[in-house]
Amino acid sequence: MADLKEKVILVTGAAGAIGGAVVTAVKQAGGRAIATDLAAGKGIDVALDVTAEAGWLRLAADIERQHGRLDGLVNAAGIAAVGSIEKTDFAAWRRVLSVNLDGTFLGCKHMFALLRKKGGAIVNLSSVLGMVGSANLAAYSASKGGVSMLSKSVALHGARYQPPVRCNAVCPAFVEGPMVDDIASGTRDAQAVKHKLTLDIPLARLGQPAEVAGLCVYLLSDAAAFITGADLPIDGGLTAR
Ligand SMILES: NC(=O)c1ccc[n+]([C@@H]2O[C@H](COP(=O)([O-])OP(=O)(O)OC[C@H]3O[C@@H](n4cnc5c(N)ncnc54)[C@H](O)[C@@H]3O)[C@@H](O)[C@H]2O)c1
Structure with missing residues (x-):
């Protein structure tokens, strides 16, 4: 288990499957998690819409105080919209790009000054769909390609500081939780789609949120001090072929 003792880690999308698992794993590793999502409430410390710049500025000032x-920062808020290039309307495209890419940009940008005070680490939730294409998730794939490349730019900038700010993108294949359930339920045969997603994965199963969270915690920890600018697949072998 990686060590996050005394580390303060901000997590977005913490009411979701992966964000929630990250908060749990951060605490298990001895860290202090600040859990954020659209609405404050059970397990969520602060309401933060990641697309709203004013909210990020307010939160940065609060954390500073x-x-x-x-x-550490884990940008886990995200949404998906099923649709090919022909079936995706402009409003859906903008919504997905806004949450997944603008939200990640705003988080990296407005938390950077706090992260470089003592050195830190950013983990951005990209996806295998930031590495390989998907005909029916046009906007989502584009957003995650953007998240992966933004992460490299942030990593190169963060490497200029001493101590550095590291930044990596984690690229899961399909993970058990509401996002996959929603993608499947938007199709004619949800069970068949979920089964097909599993068939595409050499290890023949979906990922578990706790498995992704474990990788995030490792990347946040000093054990990963020489890892930055990487796209790390956690995909049961999906991108190996
Ligand atoms: N689940 C998967 O199969 C999978 C695979 C690869 C990558 N990812 C990525 O991992 C991340 C987490 O996915 P998940 O499975 O936990 O999804 P999830 O749907 O369980 O959780 C996403 C969370 O993001 C929050 N959110 C949505 N819009 C927001 C906004 N504007 N501001 C703040 N929060 C907002 C939601 O309220 C929700 O709690 C996402 O970026 C997703 O794209 C997921």
Whole structure:
């Protein structure tokens, strides 16, 4: 288990499957998690719409006041919209790009000054669909390609500081949870689609949120001090072929 003792870690999308698992794993590793999602409430410390710049600025000022620094940021908020290039309307495209790419941009941008105070690490939730294409998730694939490349740019900038700010993209294949359920339920035969997703994965199963969270915690920890600018697949072998 990686060690996050005394580290303050901000997590977006913390009411979701992966964000929630990250919060749990951060705490298990001895860290202090600040859990955010659209609405505050059970398990969520702060309401933050990742597309709203003013909210990020407010939160940065609060963290500065309370902790004086930030050690880690996990951008896990995200949405998917099923649709090929022909079936995706412009409004859906904008919604997906706004949450997945603008939200990640705003998080990296407005938390950077706090992260570079003592050095830190950013983990952005990209996807295998940022590495390989998908005919029926046009907007989502584009957004995750953007997240992966943005992460490399942030990593190269963060490497200029001493101590550095590292930044990596985690690229899961399909993971058990509401996002896959929603994608499948938007099709004619949800069970068949979920089964097909599993068939595409050499290890023949979907991922578990806790498995993705474990990789995030490792990347946040000092054990990953020489890893930055990487796209790390956690995909049961999907991108190996
Ligand atoms: N589940 C998968 O199969 C899978 C695979 C690869 C990558 N990912 C990525 O991992 C991340 C987490 O996915 P998940 O499975 O936990 O999804 P999820 O649907 O369980 O959770 C996503 C969370 O994001 C929040 N959210 C949506 N819009 C928001 C906004 N504007 N501001 C703040 N929060 C917002 C939702 O309220 C929700 O709690 C996403 O970026 C997703 O694209 C997921």
